[in-house]
Amino acid sequence: MATVLQFLSTYGNELLLKTWEHLLISIIASLLGILVAVPLGIALTRFPKGAGTVMGTLGIIQTFPSFAILAFFIPIVGVGKIPAIIALFFYSVLPILRNTYIGVTGVKRSLLEAGRGMGMTGWERIRYVEVPLAIPVIMAGIRLSTVYLIGWATLAAYIGAGGLGDYIFSGLNLFQAKFIIAGAVPVTILALLTDLLLGRIETWVTPKGMRKMKEAA
Amino acid sequence: MLKFEHVSKVYKGGKRAVSDLSLEFEKGEFICFIGPSGCGKTTTMKMINRLIEPSEGSIYINGVDVLKKDPVQLRREIGYVIQQIGLFPHMTIYENISLVLKLLKWPEEKRRARAKELLTLVDMTADYLGKYPHELSGGQQQRVGVLRALAADQPLILMDEPFGALDPITRDSLQEEFKKLQKKLNKTIVFVTHDMDEALKLGDRIVIMRDGQLVQCDTPDDILRNPADEFVEEFIGKDRLVQARPNIQTVEQIMNPHPVTITGDRSLSEAIQLMKQHRVDSLLVVDEQNLLKGYIDVEIIDQKRKKASLVKDVLESEFTVEKDTLVRDTIRKILKKGMKYVPVVDHDQHLVGIVTRASLVDIVYDSIWGEEQQGEMTWLQSYNF
Numbered sequence A: 001m002a003t004v005l006q007f008l009s010t011y012g013n014e015l016l017l018k019t020w021e022h023l024l025i026s027i028i029a030s031l032l033g034i035l036v037a038v039p040l041g042i043a044l045t046r047f048p049k050g051a052g053t054v055m056g057t058l059g060i061i062q063t064f065p066s067f068a069i070l071a072f073f074i075p076i077v078g079v080g081k082i083p084a085i086i087a088l089f090f091y092s093v094l095p096i097l098r099n100t101y102i103g104v105t106g107v108k109r110s111l112l113e114a115g116r117g118m119g120m121t122g123w124e125r126i127r128y129v130e131v132p133l134a135i136p137v138i139m140a141g142i143r144l145s146t147v148y149l150i151g152w153a154t155l156a157a158y159i160g161a162g163g164l165g166d167y168i169f170s171g172l173n174l175f176q177a178k179f180i181i182a183g184a185v186p187v188t189i190l191a192l193l194t195d196l197l198l199g200r201i202e203t204w205v206t207p208k209g210m211r212k213m214k215e216a217a
Numbered sequence B: 001m002l003k004f005e006h007v008s009k010v011y012k013g014g015k016r017a018v019s020d021l022s023l024e025f026e027k028g029e030f031i032c033f034i035g036p037s038g039c040g041k042t043t044t045m046k047m048i049n050r051l052i053e054p055s056e057g058s059i060y061i062n063g064v065d066v067l068k069k070d071p072v073q074l075r076r077e078i079g080y081v082i083q084q085i086g087l088f089p090h091m092t093i094y095e096n097i098s099l100v101l102k103l104l105k106w107p108e109e110k111r112r113a114r115a116k117e118l119l120t121l122v123d124m125t126a127d128y129l130g131k132y133p134h135e136l137s138g139g140q141q142q143r144v145g146v147l148r149a150l151a152a153d154q155p156l157i158l159m160d161e162p163f164g165a166l167d168p169i170t171r172d173s174l175q176e177e178f179k180k181l182q183k184k185l186n187k188t189i190v191f192v193t194h195d196m197d198e199a200l201k202l203g204d205r206i207v208i209m210r211d212g213q214l215v216q217c218d219t220p221d222d223i224l225r226n227p228a229d230e231f232v233e234e235f236i237g238k239d240r241l242v243q244a245r246p247n248i249q250t251v252e253q254i255m256n257p258h259p260v261t262i263t264g265d266r267s268l269s270e271a272i273q274l275m276k277q278h279r280v281d282s283l284l285v286v287d288e289q290n291l292l293k294g295y296i297d298v299e300i301i302d303q304k305r306k307k308a309s310l311v312k313d314v315l316e317s318e319f320t321v322e323k324d325t326l327v328r329d330t331i332r333k334i335l336k337k338g339m340k341y342v343p344v345v346d347h348d349q350h351l352v353g354i355v356t357r358a359s360l361v362d363i364v365y366d367s368i369w370g371e372e373q374q375g376e377m378t379w380l381q382s383y384n385f
């Protein structure tokens, strides 16, 4: 306990800064992922033939080792926060994209027809029918991908993006367990808290009628 | 109001779902499309609001070719109730009902007022506005589905088996309710069903289809009276034809063509003789051309015989039916007015026969025991004897 306190008194400020950095990288990457993947996922539902190819390709990219992707970006965009965010962004896309696609294609055909039959335009159908009904599934994808990103963001330190990964890498280099712990514990806490928060948001954005429906079921 | 001109639909892959359909409907008509599964009812209906585009031919609404209109605009002018109700589970009843109005950019207060007004049409209170579809019973959901189609006061409503999923009792009451509603609002309704009872009950005209082709388009009575071919007959079902007979028979077919008559220049004692002879208590009074003048009965003679001596001085005028009136309506009249019999006349008031309570009992008897013995009690009930 004393060592923890001592560590915090020496590195406390730095630890907060690194945690903030870590969170920032993850959140920005995740937001970018949402911005791209949700519309893309919806667009893909309009071209079911192309959808398989796109998702297959993304699936393959996802299996590349994270280090390889990070390393791949160094010659293109250099080192630092930006390349790290870009790399993480790539990782966030697939889960969100897949869930958006599944969520939207899972909307009952009868409801779509009801919308079309009452004279909704394509946009109106997306806005009033498809997205609200797919939101729970899309949110689950966002939650999953953000929690993963917080873990992966640790690696970003490797290309000089900062964050809690700095501690872990120093610890590994210096054979200093306390640094490894100082990195790993906050990452875990961060991931758990984010999961909890996004879980709340998930319930919150789920339309009320469907929330109650689940309770009733 | 609604017109099909040589409309055909060939699906990709060559399936000919509708072929060469030509039909015309008036404003305010309730039209039922009926036929075996896969005969093209849904296809026909969806071509009206262009959820499906016809391959050949044209459909006109109030003289305008639907293919010339913007589909979104067209659909907003036509109410549509899909087969599976299709209420949006994430929206409240209010939001569901007023969605079309929202698309039409009505302001919020007007939408809310309209939604309330609509709920009262089906005897639901404003409490339901804030509820979600899953909190309603099947019948209530179906009502809301119908209201949604009525929201923008569209003159034409399309309904694809809207009551298909309901239990028979709910279904029955909803049909009744809906028919009343339609009369009141004077909508033109295209209603797809595979239930003949439903079609007979609701339709002003019934369109019977088979394999994408029109087999018969007529009023329920005409279809029961003159089924176009064996297919229609079979489709209606023998039971129903037997049951329906009193509904569609004319008075002429069941009347007694030899009523006991007397002319006006005879004396009252002659009249009494005649009554005794035929064991009846009243006589129909006619002139030489057999024109119906009225009637006399024992009671009248009893009261008036001191003052008069000729039949024409005491006869009373008479309520009659024309020979091509439906038996159904005659039964109602007889029962309502508490009459023992009704004279039957032709268009020029010539007496041609008489329908007595006894002859009505005969038809009832016939339709219960005359043919096969099952099922026919039902029509008795339908008259509320």
Ligand SMILES: Nc1ncnc2c1ncn2[C@@H]1O[C@H](COP(=O)(O)OP(=O)(O)OP(=O)(O)O)[C@@H](O)[C@H]1O
Pocket (backbone or CB within 6 Å): B011, B012, B013, B015, B016, B017, B035, B036, B037, B038, B039, B040, B041, B042, B043, B044, B194
């Ligand atoms: N999209 C489609 N592509 C190809 N064939 C179709 C399509 N939709 C319907 N069909 C075929 O067209 C025919 C008519 O279908 P439709 O849905 O109009 O029948 P229906 O009379 O409504 O039947 P049901 O009472 O079962 O609803 C059927 O044989 C059906 O298989």
Ligand SMILES: [Mg+2]
Pocket (backbone or CB within 6 Å): B041, B042, B043
């Ligand atoms: Mg159908």
